[in-house]
Amino acid sequence: MTGEITLFVNPAAGRGRGARAARPAARVLREAGFAVRTVVGATAGDALERAREAVRGGTGALVAVGGDGMVSLALQAVAGTGTPLGVVAVGTGNDIARTLGLPLRAPAAAGRVIAEALRAGHGRTVDLGRVGGRWFGSVLASGFDSRVNDRGNRMRWPAGRLRYDLAMLAELASLRPVPYRIALGDGPAREVEATLVAVGNGPSYGGGMRICSGARLDDGLLDVTVVGECSRTTLLRVFPRVYSGTHLGHPAVAVHRVARVTLEAPGVTGYADGEPLGPLPLTAEAVPRAVRVLTGPVPAGP
Numbered sequence: 001m002t003g004e005i006t007l008f009v010n011p012a013a014g015r016g017r018g019a020r021a022a023r024p025a026a027r028v029l030r031e032a033g034f035a036v037r038t039v040v041g042a043t044a045g046d047a048l049e050r051a052r053e054a055v056r057g058g059t060g061a062l063v064a065v066g067g068d069g070m071v072s073l074a075l076q077a078v079a080g081t082g083t084p085l086g087v088v089a090v091g092t093g094n095d096i097a098r099t100l101g102l103p104l105r106a107p108a109a110a111g112r113v114i115a116e117a118l119r120a121g122h123g124r125t126v127d128l129g130r131v132g133g134r135w136f137g138s139v140l141a142s143g144f145d146s147r148v149n150d151r152g153n154r155m156r157w158p159a160g161r162l163r164y165d166l167a168m169l170a171e172l173a174s175l176r177p178v179p180y181r182i183a184l185g186d187g188p189a190r191e192v193e194a195t196l197v198a199v200g201n202g203p204s205y206g207g208g209m210r211i212c213s214g215a216r217l218d219d220g221l222l223d224v225t226v227v228g229e230c231s232r233t234t235l236l237r238v239f240p241r242v243y244s245g246t247h248l249g250h251p252a253v254a255v256h257r258v259a260r261v262t263l264e265a266p267g268v269t270g271y272a273d274g275e276p277l278g279p280l281p282l283t284a285e286a287v288p289r290a291v292r293v294l295t296g297p298v299p300a301g302p
Contacts (some may be wrong), residue, residue, distance in 0.1 A: 006037055007065055008245055010047075029063075034112065061118060063294075065088040067135050089105065108291070127290055131270070137273055141196070141198050143194060143212075144171060145196050152167035155167060160212075181264040194229065195230055200212025210245035225253065260285040
């Protein structure tokens with residue numbers, strides 16, 4: 001493996017933490033003996049092309065510095081290539097790093113994990129979800145939560161988390177079930193009125209909301225969580241339980257574990273790793289062992 005690695009940086013991540021976090025991570029990696037170069041694009045598309053050039057050029061690792069959106073962008077460059085992915089998680093949600101047990105908002109510590117993994121050959125090979133040519137690591141969201149994202153993205157005020165809190169309140173006020181057609185694996189499509197449908201390669205989104213709590217990164221399957229038609233009162237009562245994953249025991253919630261799922265619904269956008277994929281219908285599939293992530297030693301199984 002080459003001694004040069006590439007930092008893939010989002011300077012805007014975490015209210016500017018991305019650019020600041022690159023420096024201590026780079027320092028730790030250089031002290032460990034690695035040559036470090038940095039990729040920062042003018043746009044997401046430009047950054048991705050630069051990252052792909054680094055992968056094609058044989059970089060020893062691509063290290064995403066930012067939040068889940070930056071990690072997701074890095075996945076588009078490394079998935080299926082054999083180039084390992086490092087994560088310096090300094091965004092708001094950091095669900096992919098959280099699931100992998102990586103340091104959160106501690107760039108020097110993350111740099112040490114990456115350096116040790118490269119030196120010792122540690123890492124974890126995990127599955128990814130794929131929709132067409134787009135890869136995702138955590139959750140594909142649709143329905144109520146994607147409508148909150150849609151509304152929040154249209155709002156110009158206020159900034160930050162409060163914007164999405166207000167968007168959620170507005171969507172609650174107009175809550176209505178979504179008429180879905182869902183095809184699980186090779187089975188026939190079924191019609192269901194649902195509040196939301198989430199497809200999890202990993203268990204959580206939105207900064208620790210375990211919407212697909214049972215999802216595993218190495219089972220070759222996607223967890224499909226269907227929250228059926230429910231009232232505002234029920235949704236407000238059940239919603240806090242998503243942080244512990246105990247919402248899965250509610251009668252309105254069903255979980256299916258499949259290798260492929262197709263979702264159809266009018267006027268609904270799909271979001272994966274917090275980024276818009278486009279309108280439904282969308283077909284998601286699990287791709288086993290799609291990327292190696294630089295982590296600490298993985299405990300041996302029983």
